[in-house]
Amino acid sequence: MIAAETLQAPVAPHRPAPLTDGYGRAVTYLRLSVTDRCDLRCTYCMPQHMVFLPRRDLLSLEELDQLASAFVGLGVRKLRLTGGEPLARKGILTLVDRLSRHLGSGALDELTLTTNGSQLASHARALRDSGVRRINVSLDTLDAGQYRDITRGGDIAAVLDGIDAALAAGLKVKLNTVALRGVIEGQADGLIRFAHARGMTLTLIETMPLGETGADRLGQFLSLATFRRELGERWSLTDLAERSGGPAAYVQVAETGGRLGFITPLSCNFCAGCNRVRVSSTGRLYTCMGQEGSVDLRAALRDATQAETLAVLIAEAIGRKPKGHAFEFAAGRVTGISRHMSTLGG
Numbered sequence: 001m002i003a004a005e006t007l008q009a010p011v012a013p014h015r016p017a018p019l020t021d022g023y024g025r026a027v028t029y030l031r032l033s034v035t036d037r038c039d040l041r042c043t044y045c046m047p048q049h050m051v052f053l054p055r056r057d058l059l060s061l062e063e064l065d066q067l068a069s070a071f072v073g074l075g076v077r078k079l080r081l082t083g084g085e086p087l088a089r090k091g092i093l094t095l096v097d098r099l100s101r102h103l104g105s106g107a108l109d110e111l112t113l114t115t116n117g118s119q120l121a122s123h124a125r126a127l128r129d130s131g132v133r134r135i136n137v138s139l140d141t142l143d144a145g146q147y148r149d150i151t152r153g154g155d156i157a158a159v160l161d162g163i164d165a166a167l168a169a170g171l172k173v174k175l176n177t178v179a180l181r182g183v184i185e186g187q188a189d190g191l192i193r194f195a196h197a198r199g200m201t202l203t204l205i206e207t208m209p210l211g212e213t214g215a216d217r218l219g220q221f222l223s224l225a226t227f228r229r230e231l232g233e234r235w236s237l238t239d240l241a242e243r244s245g246g247p248a249a250y251v252q253v254a255e256t257g258g259r260l261g262f263i264t265p266l267s268c269n270f271c272a273g274c275n276r277v278r279v280s281s282t283g284r285l286y287t288c289m290g291q292e293g294s295v296d297l298r299a300a301l302r303d304a305t306q307a308e309t310l311a312v313l314i315a316e317a318i319g320r321k322p323k324g325h326a327f328e329f330a331a332g333r334v335t336g337i338s339r340h341m342s343t344l345g346g
Helices: 061-073 092-099 101-105 124-129 144-151 156-168 184-197 224-231 298-302 304-319
Strands: 029-033 078-082 110-115 134-138 172-178 201-205 237-239 249-253 259-263 276-279 284-286 328-330 333-335
Touching: 029 061, 061 078, 061 092, 061 298, 061 304, 078 092, 092 101, 092 110, 092 124, 101 110, 124 156, 134 156, 144 156, 156 172, 172 184, 184 201, 184 224, 224 259, 284 304, 298 304
Parallel strands: 029 078, 029 276, 078 110, 110 134, 134 172, 172 201, 201 259
Antiparallel strands: 237 249, 249 259, 276 284, 328 333
């Protein structure tokens, strides 16, 4: 018989209080870019002849692990790997496997990634085995020719195969669709049916003026506040109170039973509830995607004697997190920033 004094309740994992910015927003979500490189050249993301960083400038896998772990130690509960295209980074599955230890310890609630899907078919099972349970896949159209034009040469068949492989592996998939004017009007209904028939949520995202891409930014922009009303004339949409912890507002589509999300950084600013920060593949911390300000963490990261300095730099940067982004489409002009979307993964 076991003595009564040896019977103890399991010890709950220690959960550090998250860092809070100057507006009372708790930062619990880190988007970590593992590369600025991508195998596509989407017209809203980068120019056709994009110049990428020298590989020597990127953090190593070990440094990416160390940096992500520092944020987890400061209260981050959700970690998303981004790019560029994260699955294009050599050794990415090794990094995912290392980071999954924070899931096992209870320090991290979710480890996920956003991908263009082009290489997903060969990675889906390994991602599932490493603790990833949910991914986002970017897909802006179901028309093969239109997809090729938007991505400047992409093969939609590879993406569809990747989505099938992810679902077969047991991953939950959410589709992200940039609502490009002249494209989404004819594609939205088909994308809704495609996603919901497979148990996937579809989220529409307003295009954001990040970097010079060679495309007409003003011509690409479509207000989702307006487009939602148009969708409501064809679909029965009911607002949902639930939120994913991110900027999307969701509705239920009665005809399909699925969820449709709207991310509206321009027509309806979502910054009041922002809980995230982003770190580039070079170790630069951006507390707002739509502002230029950043803090370089690489020197402190690479100096073993500066672990406390790294934590202080992160905390100070989050304390200065701006109230909102600087994007604007107004009076026939676009106000954006020079940094390309591929620097931080959107």
